[in-house]
Amino acid sequence: MTLARHLAAAAAAAVVIALISVQLGSYRDYQIAEVAAYVIAVAGLTVLIGLSGQISVGNGAFMALGAYATALLQLRVPWLPAHLGGWSIVVIFLISVVVTAAGGAVVGVAAARLRGPYLAGATLLLAVAFPAAVADRYAGVFGGDQGLGVTVTTPAALGPAFPPTRWLTWLTCAAALAGLVLLANLARSRVGRSWRALRDDEVAAALSGINVARLRVLAFVVSAASAGLGGSLLAVVSSIVSPGAYTLSLSIGLLTAAVIGGLGSLLGAVWGSLLLALIPGYLSNVATSHGGRLFGLPSGATSFVPIAAYGVVLIVVMLAFPSGIQGGLRRLFGPVAPVAAGPLARLARRGRRAPAGLPASRHGLAAARHRGSGPRGDDRRGQAGEPSRRSGRRHARTRDTHQRQSEHQEEGTR
């Protein structure tokens, strides 16, 4: 039932995107394709952080893994295009996702032992070291800084006059939509509900029979696989895989996109990705049309304005909508009570163990146990339900004091 609804929604979106892409110029098509690649990567990250309560600052490395897998499969396995023609890319996507999922499992096993800032630090290492160091160390395989080329052939069935960029858009959007449907289903499944229970209170979750370690690793696997698909899509969009695309700033960009969009929300991932993909390009175009200068800065400094602007947007969104754009939209238009504490605040509390005992997590656990008949465990409900499961004492406090309090508690446990 859920699956059918998701599929119907995705099919409707696919039709609309297909119709729109025919109307658009090639460059807009190209940008949609780029956004689609980011959407799935950010969606994977937002599930990891917002649902399972773990953090990764290294998902750019998983994107690189997926992208390199795609390029290498295309270069080194001529069997695929020879037998499958233009459709071999779909098989390549699938294999790339499996490869990154395996990578995610390895990292996830290590990550399951780490918490909060330590987990962030460990995954940060991945983002810093992985793409550049590996690609340059084994330049013979990965092509060094120059990277590897990726090509996409438009299926012959579409005719010779079919614009290649439109095919690119269709391909990437279809893949991203497929990924989103899977994530949406997962988030609403027993696994998703267990993740929320885990996020809200690990000890309580463990006591009620949830296999904490396995679920934590699984979250990493899902997030890595999504990033891998995003990397694969980005590879075909930019027709090249090189370490310069998978820098630390990409990993940070994914994280900020997830936060700006609203952690735990797939819709938020779309908003965040739009900002991630379009703001820098828009601003550098403005700079170019002003003769390479903005705000009277020298041209060298102007090239950093897009990054600075991204930071400004992040600050403004966080001030106006602490729970991200999607949280803000919910607050403005949604029928339910405002979100009390965003997943970030929960993340900040992760360091300490079982603060309020079992009752703190009643909602999430109930959701996990009921398997659909009781509260849905849907993220929106989960967030909305949060105030109710907090004692009135906490509920009355402002976010600031709340945060400070949790910091004090954290210090106390050290």
Add this chain to the structure above:
Amino acid sequence: MRTPHKALGAVVVLTSAAMALAACSSSPSTKKSSGALTASAPGITATTITIGSHQPLTGPAAPGYSEIAPASNAYFQYVNAHGGIYGRKIIYKYLDDGYNPTNTSTVVHQLVLRDNVYAIFNGLGTPTHLAVVSYLNSQKVPDVFVASGCECWNQPSLYPETFGWQLDYVREGKILGRYIEQHFKGKKIGYFYQNDEFGQDGVKGLGYEIPKSQVVARETYVPTDVKIGPAVAALKAAGAQVVVSFSIPAFTALLKLNALGLNYNPTLVVSDVGSDPITLAGLLNAFAKKSGSFGSSLINGIITDGYLPSLGDTSNPWIQLFKKVHDQYDAKAPLDGNVLYGEAVAYTFVQAMFKAGKNPTRQDLINALNAGNFPQGPSVAPFAYSATDHNGMTGAYIGIIKNGVIVPQGGVLVTDDSPTGPVTAYTTPQPAPPASGIPSP
């Protein structure tokens, strides 16, 4: 069950975003031409020719190279102010790719798909341009005068739209290699090069001339990693008395400084693209936090080659022309090898556009170059262009840096890119530019 839906929502957002994009996009308007000039190709209107480029305005290759596109633009402005190309003005859009191949792909898609450029002109860098060369050819966008001497541009059957311009690195390696072989007989030689097709092509050319037994070390760098200390130490440990460097300016400067730090002073032979004296002196001062003559004194004696007239030769009519244009349109930049390069390649482009005809299609530009017998212009040696050869210049002179300028040593040498083709003297004097400074049709 009323459950607002995540996937459904995501879908709505995706589609509304696409619609928003649709609203912003505009279709290029083609003006109805009056008179003989027509909008004969994408990027060409009755009054303008729009071309694009990717350039390292920031990043590791920016020092020096970021001056090239503004210098080209200065020459285009000069042409625009003096009648343009058959009356059309050139609009030159160059976007920053930070010498990062992924950015190159993005900005070139933007230039082709959104800005609808007629051609990509002088896209800078080997690793960067390799990211877009097949895309440009699949879209049939002329990809002329790539700012890189990689042999990869000379594949007319695979890349019919792509043409090199500067002396390719294999020929350059041969010309430098022959000089080394003649002047440093029996000496131990070390190679230091960028670990991509730029450096590898150069080393290939060197290998055609320098006996293998003389080469004691081969060290590489990647442009994103400035820690080249171990590589320089290895050159010293191998006892290399001559170090041949196929490097971008920043890494030539780092090589010199690292060697200085190790009290190691080999004879340096540097590829043209990494040896501009003014750029190097500035970089050395900046890296070592020194001022004054520190940098310029360090680079005295570096051996290199030149394929454009030497800036020190102030009586040369080409230098006079380019200095005049520089002083008028690009005076803020120092008149150095990069500015000379930018203006010279712009001159060649104007020549090609005049040859392509009054209302050129994209193919007309390619045909004009494939026709061969392309005028030499600012190059000291003839161009190789033909239907079967998309390499650019065929020769250069050897020069030694003295007091901030490259002083030519002997005449122009020409060769081919084969392993056995000889390096021979080219004695035909270089034709002077027309008095107007603009090539005639």
